[in-house]
Structures are given as structure tokens and as C-alpha cells.
Amino acid sequence: MQARIDGITHKGEGVARINGKAVFIPFALPGEEVELDITEEKKNYAYGRLEKIIHPSPARTTPLCSHYYTCGGCSFQHVDYEEELQLKKRIVTDAVTRIGKIEARINEVERSSKPYRYRNKVTWHVAKGRLGYYRAESRELVPIDDCLLIKEDMAKISRKIGFILKEIAHEGQGEIIVRQSSYNGKIMLICDLPSLEPEKILSRLKEDVDGIYIKQKNRLIHFYGDLYLEEKIGANIFRLSPGSFFQVNQEQNEKIISFIQSYLNLTGKETLLDAYCGVGSIGISLAGRAAKVLGIENNREAVKNAEYNAHYNRLNNCRFLAGDCEKILPVLNEKFDMVIVDPPRSGLKKEVIASLIKAAPQKIAYVSCNPATLARDLNLIQASGYIIEEIKPFDMFSKTYHVECVAGIRRID
Ligand SMILES: C[S@@+](CC[C@H](N)C(=O)[O-])C[C@H]1O[C@@H](n2cnc3c(N)ncnc32)[C@H](O)[C@@H]1O
Known part of the structure; x- marks a missing residue:
């Protein structure tokens, strides 16, 4: 069916009114005329899948990331930055x-x-020897070892972690957090991989990072290097522990x-x-x-x-x-x-x-x-x-x- 998008949800989905019911359509933009399939119908609203864009918004752009439509992390790569800011103002105004x-x-x-490469922290999920993010609204791993939102150095170390996990065919599930100071560039890893002998992977990462912690039974154990990260705001230096x-x-x-x-x-x-x-x-x-x-x-x-x-x-x-x-x-x-x-x-x-x-x-x-x-x-x-x-x-x-x-x-x- 066809519809005109006239609204935006707080999650960045386009909203169309079809037979008096609000239909939420991921990746559709206000002002667009689209063709959609209803994927889920509730009493007061429905979800639709974007099938074809009949009249695209002038603000529509091509996403930079090849994982954009599968990874649940981003919602505004298909729109130019000026429109993204306007949509965010609309989301705040609506609320x-x-x-x-x-x-x-x-x-x-x-x-x-810097709309890309600004994040100083990333939490990677690990499963079946791969590193990645979870698909939107699910616990299914989308294998990725770079993300265009994280700083370049963090992406580099993430790729190396992904490579090692694959090489050793790591089977367990867990999480690896990479944090980088915007002040001095130092990198800290926080690994929560219950079934892994830490040395197997972490000793190969020492040369690339400044500090490593391991999470065991909900406690962070210092494994290597710096105990803290440092950040600077104005003239003041701030020390942060890995969990702060x-x-x-x-x-x-x-x-x-x-x-x-x-x-x-x-x-x-x-x-x-x-x-x-x-x-x-x-x-x-x-x-x-x-x-x-x-x-x-x-x-x-x-x-x-x-x-x-x-x-x-x-x-x-x-x-x-x-x-x-x-x-x-x-x-x-x-x-x-x-x-x-x-x-x-x-x-x-x-x-x-x-x-x-x-x-x-x-x-x-x-x-x-x-x-x-x-x-x-x-x-x-x-x-x-x-x-x-x-x-x-x-x-x-x-x-x-x-x-x-x-x-x-x-x-x-
Ligand atoms: C959004 S962060 C803000 C931290 C700080 N203002 C900053 O700008 O870095 C929220 C903080 O509240 C803390 N927190 C969460 N729930 C809390 C509670 N019920 N009482 C006190 N602190 C809480 C968290 O540990 C976290 O440090």
C-alpha cells in the first residue's frame, strides 16, 4: 500500500496515518511518499516495512555504513545532517x-x-567467535568490527580483537568494552568473557592499549597497565575508573x-x-x-x-x-x-x-x-x-x- 509520511517517532521511524491508525515505518522520512507492507498490527498502531520510495525527501542521503540497515545502532544515516538536527528538535518538541x-x-x-567518529566508548557483544552489535530490538549478533561512530584508534583495536577471536575460534558469549580518552588518546579495555582464559587474547593486545580490566563475578579485576583513564574539561583533569x-x-x-x-x-x-x-x-x-x-x-x-x-x-x-x-x-x-x-x-x-x-x-x-x-x-x-x-x-x-x-x-x- 502507499502512504505519505507526516511524522517521526522518538526512535526516528517515519509515521503515516492509514485508515486513522498510526503506522510506524523504519527508514521513512517526513514528506516522503512510500510503498509499504504492514508487518505487525496492534489495536491502536501498526508497523510497516518500507518497500519503495515513490517521492524521496530532498534530505535523503546514502548511509555511509554498510551495516546501517541491519545493525540496531544508528537511525539517521539516511538523512542529511541539517535534517537530522531538525528531526531531533521535533522529537524533543513532541515529547x-x-x-x-x-x-x-x-x-x-x-x-x-563531528557527526561520525565521535564516540569514546563502545560495547561490543561477542558470540560464536565474532564481535558485533545486536540487531535492533533483538539479541541476534550482527558481526561487525568497526563502527563509524567510534574513534579511529578504537576501530583499529576492535578489528584486531575481532581477528583474534576468529583465529582462536572463541566459542563463549560476552562483552568487550573499549574506551578512549579524548584528552590523551589512551585506550582501556574491559573484558567480560566468562569462558575465555584472559591471557589467550589479552596478552596479544597489551602493545595496543594502555590498560586492561577483566570482569569476573561482577567485579572488575585489573589485568594490565593503567588503572584509570583521564579526561580534561576546561582546565581540570578528571580521573575515571573503568566502570565510571x-x-x-x-x-x-x-x-x-x-x-x-x-x-x-x-x-x-x-x-x-x-x-x-x-x-x-x-x-x-x-x-x-x-x-x-x-x-x-x-x-x-x-x-x-x-x-x-x-x-x-x-x-x-x-x-x-x-x-x-x-x-x-x-x-x-x-x-x-x-x-x-x-x-x-x-x-x-x-x-x-x-x-x-x-x-x-x-x-x-x-x-x-x-x-x-x-x-x-x-x-x-x-x-x-x-x-x-x-x-x-x-x-x-x-x-x-x-x-x-x-x-x-x-x-x-
Ligand atoms: C547520566 S550520568 C551523569 C554523570 C555526570 N553528571 C556526568 O555528566 O558525567 C548519571 C549518573 O547517575 C548515577 N546514578 C544512577 N542512578 C542513580 C541514583 N539513583 N542515585 C545517584 N546516582 C545515580 C550513575 O552511576 C551515573 O554516574
């Missing part, structure tokens, strides 16, 4: 109006200077921190809460302009890194608490002038929102990698005496449907 039911100024998406979170796109990470800095406009007198602080990247970057910073984070290794990072960068106004924000904040009984929250994709728990409202900060910078949970939380925050001044999307995950946002929120006095 804010449909889920959040709020009105807020949504700025243009901050473009990245760090944003995957350092160029965009720095822009986000600058945006938060100018939004909060600290004068040096304010108390600042950095909730979900990781290794302290945002709070420590702003500590020079604040009276006091408190970071909260539930990964104990990351908290140790944050404490070290504050000390190493000669900041003596930062303190960190290890634990869940939803447990610590309700009993903290401290007031803050300014707050940063940067939760995982699931967003803020109700207890966290209630505690923030009680702490009554003048401004909140809410960093989010999920427009849907951001919109849900902004609805509650707005209903409690705050105004959403602006939402700034950042293209942190180019070529994928993911988009990072910072919401600037101000107390109404």
Missing part, C-alpha cells in the same frame, strides 16, 4: 508538548562538528557544561547541588564559581574518582556523598541556591523531585538523555512553583535517535 503538556522555548539543536560514567562525546559534553555555567550564572556565593554527579564533571567544572558544591552519586568508584578529582584540581569546596539520590535527598535537610540534576534515562524519582522542590533552589539545570522522562518530570516541577525557561537540545549522539537536552528551570518568586 515536551505530548508527554509534558507544557509550553517551553525549545532552542535549535546544538550541532556537533563519562559522556561519550567530549566536544558536546564541554558545550553542555558551558551552557549550564551561563544558565546558572554563578557569582561565587552560591551553594550548588550536583545530583547524579558521576566523577564530578559538571560540579567540579563549576566549583570555582560557587561557594560550595555537593555531589551525590551511587557508583562508589565514581565517588572516589570525584573526591580525587576535586583534590587533584585544588578545589577544597567540593564534597561528595555515595548513595541513591532518592534515599539521600529526602533526609539531607540542606538548602541549595542552584541545582544540577543529570539522571539516567529513567529520569527523576518522585522523592527526588519532592526533595528538590523542598530545597527551593533559585534555578535547576536538568540534564537529560531521554526527552520522554524529561518532559514527564518537567510537568511535575512546573506544577510546583517553577517555570521552564528554555530547553536546549545537544546533538551528543549523532546518527542515532538519541538526543541530550538541558532544561533551564527557575523558581517563581
Whole structure:
């Protein structure tokens, strides 16, 4: 059947209305006239497979990656970069109006200077002696040993890992994480291959990487070389343990921190809460302009890194608490002038929102990698005496449907 695409889902699929029902069609673009087959029919919506493009969008391009249509990693390689940014703005706007039911100024998406080869971390799946990604919505391995989103050096080492796995006909299943510092280029491997004698593969990789960890029974055991990775934000150096979170796109990470800095406009007198602080990247970057910073984070290794990072960068106004924000904040009984929250994709728990409202900060910078949970939380925050001044999307995950946002929120006095 034929249809005109007039919308986009949060996962970047085209949306057509057929007999009053929304049909989601992967790889179709708004404005296109397409031929499709219905592949799955539900009560209120359906899925379609793109069979033919009758009138292509002028923004349609040829994907650079030969795995694009099978690997589940990217969703926007078939569209030019300008349109990708517009579609991401539309995804954020849809979430804010449909889920959040709020009105807020949504700025243009901050473009990245490198839509490819920006990622400093990749998680490879291993099965049947091959390295790869899982097919979209499945656990089926698509054998790949390069990805156009990861840095060149990481691609080189990934190809070597793929070669060794094939050569030794490794049978087990597992995961290999490759991380590279954007500051000094050093590479760390984290291997979770339960059925493999580590030496068999890892000793052959020592010359190519700077540090190796092995995951055994849920613990990371140091195997070789450097214990930490280092990153730099502004003038500060940050140490990260292998399991500590760090944003995957350092160029965009720095822009986000600058945006938060100018939004909060600290004068040096304010108390600042950095909730979900990781290794302290945002709070420590702003500590020079604040009276006091408190970071909260539930990964104990990351908290140790944050404490070290504050000390190493000669900041003596930062303190960190290890634990869940939803447990610590309700009993903290401290007031803050300014707050940063940067939760995982699931967003803020109700207890966290209630505690923030009680702490009554003048401004909140809410960093989010999920427009849907951001919109849900902004609805509650707005209903409690705050105004959403602006939402700034950042293209942190180019070529994928993911988009990072910072919401600037101000107390109404
Ligand atoms: C999106 S990351 C942000 C980290 C940091 N702000 C940054 O920019 O690098 C979210 C962080 O929250 C931590 N986290 C997840 N759930 C948490 C919780 N319930 N309480 C405290 N921290 C949590 C994760 O370990 C992770 O470091």
C-alpha cells in the first residue's frame, strides 16, 4: 500500500496515518511518499516495512555504513545532517508538548562538528567467535568490527580483537568494552568473557592499549597497565575508573557544561547541588564559581574518582556523598541556591523531585538523555512553583535517535 509520511517517532521511524491508525515505518522520512507492507498490527498502531520510495525527501542521503540497515545502532544515516538536527528538535518538541503538556522555548539543536567518529566508548557483544552489535530490538549478533561512530584508534583495536577471536575460534558469549580518552588518546579495555582464559587474547593486545580490566563475578579485576583513564574539561583533569560514567562525546559534553555555567550564572556565593554527579564533571567544572558544591552519586568508584578529582584540581569546596539520590535527598535537610540534576534515562524519582522542590533552589539545570522522562518530570516541577525557561537540545549522539537536552528551570518568586 502507499502512504505519505507526516511524522517521526522518538526512535526516528517515519509515521503515516492509514485508515486513522498510526503506522510506524523504519527508514521513512517526513514528506516522503512510500510503498509499504504492514508487518505487525496492534489495536491502536501498526508497523510497516518500507518497500519503495515513490517521492524521496530532498534530505535523503546514502548511509555511509554498510551495516546501517541491519545493525540496531544508528537511525539517521539516511538523512542529511541539517535534517537530522531538525528531526531531533521535533522529537524533543513532541515529547515536551505530548508527554509534558507544557509550553517551553525549545532552542535549535546544538550541532556537533563531528557527526561520525565521535564516540569514546563502545560495547561490543561477542558470540560464536565474532564481535558485533545486536540487531535492533533483538539479541541476534550482527558481526561487525568497526563502527563509524567510534574513534579511529578504537576501530583499529576492535578489528584486531575481532581477528583474534576468529583465529582462536572463541566459542563463549560476552562483552568487550573499549574506551578512549579524548584528552590523551589512551585506550582501556574491559573484558567480560566468562569462558575465555584472559591471557589467550589479552596478552596479544597489551602493545595496543594502555590498560586492561577483566570482569569476573561482577567485579572488575585489573589485568594490565593503567588503572584509570583521564579526561580534561576546561582546565581540570578528571580521573575515571573503568566502570565510571563519562559522556561519550567530549566536544558536546564541554558545550553542555558551558551552557549550564551561563544558565546558572554563578557569582561565587552560591551553594550548588550536583545530583547524579558521576566523577564530578559538571560540579567540579563549576566549583570555582560557587561557594560550595555537593555531589551525590551511587557508583562508589565514581565517588572516589570525584573526591580525587576535586583534590587533584585544588578545589577544597567540593564534597561528595555515595548513595541513591532518592534515599539521600529526602533526609539531607540542606538548602541549595542552584541545582544540577543529570539522571539516567529513567529520569527523576518522585522523592527526588519532592526533595528538590523542598530545597527551593533559585534555578535547576536538568540534564537529560531521554526527552520522554524529561518532559514527564518537567510537568511535575512546573506544577510546583517553577517555570521552564528554555530547553536546549545537544546533538551528543549523532546518527542515532538519541538526543541530550538541558532544561533551564527557575523558581517563581
Ligand atoms: C547520566 S550520568 C551523569 C554523570 C555526570 N553528571 C556526568 O555528566 O558525567 C548519571 C549518573 O547517575 C548515577 N546514578 C544512577 N542512578 C542513580 C541514583 N539513583 N542515585 C545517584 N546516582 C545515580 C550513575 O552511576 C551515573 O554516574
